[in-house]
Amino acid sequence: MGQQRHKGPQRRPRRSLLQQRALIPVLLCGAAAAAYLAPHSNQHHLPTVHHRGDANAAPNGCNIKGNISMETGERIYHMPGQRYYNDTDVNPAKGERWFCSQWEAWWAGWRKSKV
Numbered sequence: 658m659g660q661q662r663h664k665g666p667q668r669r670p671r672r673s674l675l676q677q678r679a680l681i682p683v684l685l686c687g688a689a690a691a692a693y694l695a696p697h698s699n700q701h702h703l704p705t706v707h708h709r710g711d712a713n714a715a716p717n718g719c720n721i722k723g724n725i726s727m728e729t730g731e732r733i734y735h736m737p738g739q740r741y742y743n744d745t746d747v748n749p750a751k752g753e754r755w756f757c758s759q760w761e762a763w764w765a766g767w768r769k770s771k772v
Contacts, residue, residue: 719757722747723767733770734762740772 722735722745734756735742747753756762759769 715755716757719755721756721759721762723754723756723762723765725751725753732765732767734759734767735770739770741770 720737722742724733724735724745724747725731726733735745736759747755756765
């Protein structure tokens with residue numbers, strides 16, 4: 658009598674390259690959805706614009722002055738201790754404002770004073 662050979666586990670047919678590529682958008686959408694639904698505790702929040710009370714009185718803890726240059730229209734922020742900090746007034750009617758951090762000022766499109 659002849660011996661029967663054991664064929665071993667059946668292999669699944671391989672997917673074609675086209676079928677494999679079709680899965681990429683599905684996987685990307687799943688990853689994007691997971692990131693969107695994940696807790697947002699570690700993400701930076703957009704800065705808050707501060708316009709309240711006396712324009713030259715800094716809101717609590719927000720002592721960075723956002724000034725717009727009359728000559729160039731450039732948006733510049735001044736930190737306490739910088740050369741022109743005490744000479745700079747904040748005029749909200751011109752679009753100037755107070756910031757609570759350098760990050761907020763930078764995010765809003767302002768640059769730090771060079772002096």
